Amino acid sequence: MSNFAIETVGLNYNFGNQTVVKDLSLQVPTGSIYGFLGPNGAGKTTTIKILLNLLQSPADQVFVFGKEINSNRIATLKRVGALVEQPAIYGHLTGKENLINRCILLGIRKSKSDEMLALVGLTEAANKKSNKYSLGMKQRLGIALALVSDPELLLLDEPTNGLDPNGIIEVRNLMIDLATKHKKTILVSSHLLAEIERTATHVGIINKGQLLFQGTINELHLLSKPMLEIEIDNIEHAAEFLANSGYQIADQTDKKILIPYTSSKDSGTINTLLIQNGFTVSSLYQQRKDLENLFLDITKNN
Numbered sequence: 511m512s513n514f515a516i517e518t519v520g521l522n523y524n525f526g527n528q529t530v531v532k533d534l535s536l537q538v539p540t541g542s543i544y545g546f547l548g549p550n551g552a553g554k555t556t557t558i559k560i561l562l563n564l565l566q567s568p569a570d571q572v573f574v575f576g577k578e579i580n581s582n583r584i585a586t587l588k589r590v591g592a593l594v595e596q597p598a599i600y601g602h603l604t605g606k607e608n609l610i611n612r613c614i615l616l617g618i619r620k621s622k623s624d625e626m627l628a629l630v631g632l633t634e635a636a637n638k639k640s641n642k643y644s645l646g647m648k649q650r651l652g653i654a655l656a657l658v659s660d661p662e663l664l665l666l667d668e669p670t671n672g673l674d675p676n677g678i679i680e681v682r683n684l685m686i687d688l689a690t691k692h693k694k695t696i697l698v699s700s701h702l703l704a705e706i707e708r709t710a711t712h713v714g715i716i717n718k719g720q721l722l723f724q725g726t727i728n729e730l731h732l733l734s735k736p737m738l739e740i741e742i743d744n745i746e747h748a749a750e751f752l753a754n755s756g757y758q759i760a761d762q763t764d765k766k767i768l769i770p771y772t773s774s775k776d777s778g779t780i781n782t783l784l785i786q787n788g789f790t791v792s793s794l795y796q797q798r799k800d801l802e803n804l805f806l807d808i809t810k811n812n
């Protein structure tokens with residue numbers, strides 16, 4: 511049996527004469543949180559719709575749980591839950607009523623609704639009309655609806671899009687819980703590198719329908735080394751001092767010096783060293799890369 515919950519083999523997909531997915535070979539390990547990262551229009555939603563057989567792929571290019579999707583549609587999709595675009599919620603019903611509705615539709619005992627509410631942290635809001643829910647609560651209800659059938663695999667298309675910081679944290683923690691405590695495999699799409707870095711164990715990066723990188727989150731970090739950004743006075747002397755102390759200067763502006771980030775302990779040591787030698791350090795932090803910089807790193811490394 512394949513170790514991949516999802517495997518695509520040279521997948522191609524066109525809308526008319528526009529090719530939106532090109533030779534895409536995804537490998538999503540069972541039990542992973544796979545961050546599917548790419549800018550708007552990269553082809554993420556199209557790929558997710560293909561994985562759900564909402565768009566039909568050519569034969570023998572998409573395998574879910576090791577089975578070809580087109581010829582095993584019903585059996586495979588029974589094991590998959592999804593949240594694509596807006597969650598299908600009846601606003602005039604409470605969260606619990608929405609879930610009971612789904613249980614009835616799927617022929618599942620109604621008491622499952624309480625388990626799902628607890629799982630996504632909505633027990634207290636169970637009897638509130640869902641149109642009174644915050645966006646984060648609505649997303650969590652959407653995920654609960656996708657979980658009613660107890661799927662092994664969850665496909666979440668930009669689940670934190672449009673959420674406030676609290677909502678983002680709620681959804682993020684829920685994904686981590688589902689993967690670690692409930693052993694779900696999760697494919698989650700996003701256009702934000704920082705978002706994926708906080709949850710994913712594995713990453714696939716797509717641009718213009720093509721896979722640029724695929725690997726573990728650690729492999730991604732090796733490829734795209736984080737930097738320590740030091741804002742400091744007397745910049746020329748500080749850079750010279752750091753270089754003489756054995757640190758590699760990766761970049762320098764008139765206010766900041768960048769050196770490769772190693773650990774928070776090393777950052778502390780550098781801070782102490784600079785202060786003891788008479789420099790004033792205004793800030794010192796690990797620079798976060800955005801997707802654009804990551805693309806540059808990947809292209810350089812290839």
Ligand SMILES: Nc1ncnc2c1ncn2[C@@H]1O[C@H](COP(=O)(O)OP(=O)(O)OP(=O)(O)O)[C@@H](O)[C@H]1O
Pocket residue numbers: 525530548549550551552553554555556557701
């Ligand atoms: N139904 C459709 N008909 C024609 N073209 C489409 C259709 N759906 C998507 N596209 C085009 O396919 C390309 C990929 O879109 P897709 O929605 O898959 O990207 P995405 O990575 O999910 O981006 P976003 O985050 O903006 O949704 C885009 O150029 C889009 O305009």
